[in-house]
Amino acid sequence: MTIPQVMFLCVHNAGRSQMGAAFLEREAEGRITVISAGSAPGEKLNPAVVAALLEVGIDISAKKPRALTDEMARASDVIITMGCGDACPVYPGKKYLDWDLVDPAGKSLEEVRIIRDDIEQRVRQLVADLLT
Numbered sequence: 001m002t003i004p005q006v007m008f009l010c011v012h013n014a015g016r017s018q019m020g021a022a023f024l025e026r027e028a029e030g031r032i033t034v035i036s037a038g039s040a041p042g043e044k045l046n047p048a049v050v051a052a053l054l055e056v057g058i059d060i061s062a063k064k065p066r067a068l069t070d071e072m073a074r075a076s077d078v079i080i081t082m083g084c085g086d087a088c089p090v091y092p093g094k095k096y097l098d099w100d101l102v103d104p105a106g107k108s109l110e111e112v113r114i115i116r117d118d119i120e121q122r123v124r125q126l127v128a129d130l131l132t
Contacts, residue, residue, distance in 0.1 A: 004130055005033040007076040013038025013065035015046040015104040016082040019116055022058045023123040031131055037072055041065035046104050048112040056116070078130070097126075 006024060008017035013036055021036035028034065042065045050061050073079065078095045083103060090096070099122055104112045 003031065003033055004077045005035065005075055006078045006080065006126070006130070007072055008034075008036040008080050008082060009039065009068060010082040010103075011038055011040050012042035012105070013067075014042040014044065015049045015112075016099075016101050016115065016119065017080075018045060018060055018063060018065075019049060019053060019119045020080060020082065020099075020123060022053055022060050023120050024126065026058060027123055027127045028131070032127070035072055035076070036066075037068035038065055039068055041067050046112075048107060048109050049104055049116075051109055052112045052116045055113070056120070078126075080126075 008020035008024075010017040017036040017038065021034045024032060024034045045060065045063060045065065053060055073091045073094070076094060078097065079091065080097045080099055082099050083101045099119075101118065102111075102115055104115050107115070
C-alpha cells in the first residue's frame with residue numbers, strides 16, 4: 001500500500017499549516033506523510049500557535065516556516081489550502097481541500113485555541129477519509 005502524502009499550505013507557514021501538519025503527524029501515526037509550507041513564509045512561528053499546541057501535548061517550537069517548492073507540491077496527493085486564497089498556486093491532478101480558517105496572526109491565545117480545535121477536528125476527519 002502506498003503511503004499518501006498530504007501538504008498543508010498557507011501564506012506564512014507560521015500558524016494554520018503548522019497546526020494542521022502537527023495534528024496530522026500525531027493522528028496518522030506514520031500512515032500518512034505530512035509536510036507544510038507557505039507561499040510567502042514568515043520568519044518564525046506564531047508564538048500563540050506554539051503555546052496552543054503545547055497545551056495539547058504537541059511541541060512545534062523547533063519548527064521553522066518553509067517555502068513551498070514545486071517538488072513538494074508534485075509529490076503530494078492531497079493539498080490542503082488554509083485561507084490563503086489566490087496566494088496558493090494550483091497544481092493539476094492533485095486533490096485540493098480548502099479549509100477556510102481564521103488567520104491566527106495577531107490573535108490572543110484564547111482565539112487561537114478555537115482555531116486549533118477546529119483544525120484538530122478537520123484533521124481527524126481527514127485521517128478517517130484517507131485511511132478507510
